[in-house]
Amino acid sequence: MNKKIVLPLLTGSITLALAACGKQTPDVTAQQPTPQAQQQGDTGTVTPEPTTNSYQQIFQDSVFFGDSITEGLSFHDVLDEKNVLAGAGKTAQFALDDIDELTKRNPKQIFIQLGSDDILWPTDDPTAYSMNNYAKLIDAIKEKLPQARITLLTVTPVSEEALKKEPRYKNIGDYNQAVKELADKEQVEFTDLSPLFAKGKDFYDADGIHFKPEFYVQLLELLKGQVK
Numbered sequence: 001m002n003k004k005i006v007l008p009l010l011t012g013s014i015t016l017a018l019a020a021c022g023k024q025t026p027d028v029t030a031q032q033p034t035p036q037a038q039q040q041g042d043t044g045t046v047t048p049e050p051t052t053n054s055y056q057q058i059f060q061d062s063v064f065f066g067d068s069i070t071e072g073l074s075f076h077d078v079l080d081e082k083n084v085l086a087g088a089g090k091t092a093q094f095a096l097d098d099i100d101e102l103t104k105r106n107p108k109q110i111f112i113q114l115g116s117d118d119i120l121w122p123t124d125d126p127t128a129y130s131m132n133n134y135a136k137l138i139d140a141i142k143e144k145l146p147q148a149r150i151t152l153l154t155v156t157p158v159s160e161e162a163l164k165k166e167p168r169y170k171n172i173g174d175y176n177q178a179v180k181e182l183a184d185k186e187q188v189e190f191t192d193l194s195p196l197f198a199k200g201k202d203f204y205d206a207d208g209i210h211f212k213p214e215f216y217v218q219l220l221e222l223l224k225g226q227v228k
Contacts, residue, residue: 055220058227059083063105065098066090066113069156069210076213078220083107091118092133096140103144109227110141110148111191115155115179116209119171127171127178134179138186151189151226152179157197159208189226196222 056079063085064070070086073079082105085098092114102110114137118130141150154176158169176192183190196218197203203215 055217055224056080056083058224059109059220061108062111062227063102063107063109064111064113065095065102066111066153067116069116070113072211072213073216073219076216078213078216089117090114091121092130092137095137096133099137099140099144102141106145107148109151110145111151111153111223112137113153113155115172115175119155119175120166120168126168127175130175131178131182134182135186138182138188149189149228150186151191151223152183153191154179154193156193156211159204162204162208191223191226193219193222 059079060083063083064073064079066086067090068086068088071084071088074081074084074086085102085105095112095114114134115130119126121129123129138150141148155172157172158166163169180190180192196215201215201218203211203218205212
């Protein structure tokens with residue numbers, strides 16, 4: 001991920017909306033903070049909105065494990081670096097090298113998002129190759145951190161422009177199906193992130209692959225109910 005000047009994270013109010021796919025998925029619209037940044041409920045009760053600090057508290061015992069997409073959580077200061085173990089070019093195979101560091105952090109919950117780089121791997125069947133290493137990764141985590149809850153996240157879609165530049169991104173859907181099947185086989189949790197894009201939200205950064213800070217607020221709003 002190319003470093004650049006990051007605008008201050010928006011800590012104003014966050015408005016929840018319903019998304020498609022038969023689920024209630026929050027739609028988070030950031031506003032400039034004001035002294036009256038509160039949400040008025042139907043009953044007349046005034047409730048303060050969640051802030052970035054509240055997400056840091058909710059996910060304080062979690063680690064997000066993945067590639068440069070995942071790294072955006074700490075790059076944009078949405079979560080602390082201690083809660084993100086990720087890097088550019090990370091694949092399921094390379095992630096095996098980080099098991100010791102993950103074990104040191106001893107999280108109660110691990111969200112894994114890998115695949116954006118795996119599907120570009122120069123082999124005859126990148127998905128099959130990745131799933132083989134992904135299974136090894138999950139087994140290693142179970143051995144080192146048997147009490148941790150593991151959730152696999154789908155690969156996020158890319159923009160139309162990014163797809164034109166790299167046609168192999170068309171395999172994201174097939175890769176995500178393989179991740180779902182792997183989660184079932186390994187008996188770990190699975191979360192589909194596609195509802196975040198159901199309303200055509202433009203979260204993309206300039207390259208059409210990585211994301212602006214607003215995306216990560218949406219992501220954590222989706223996942224916060226899974227934290228135990």
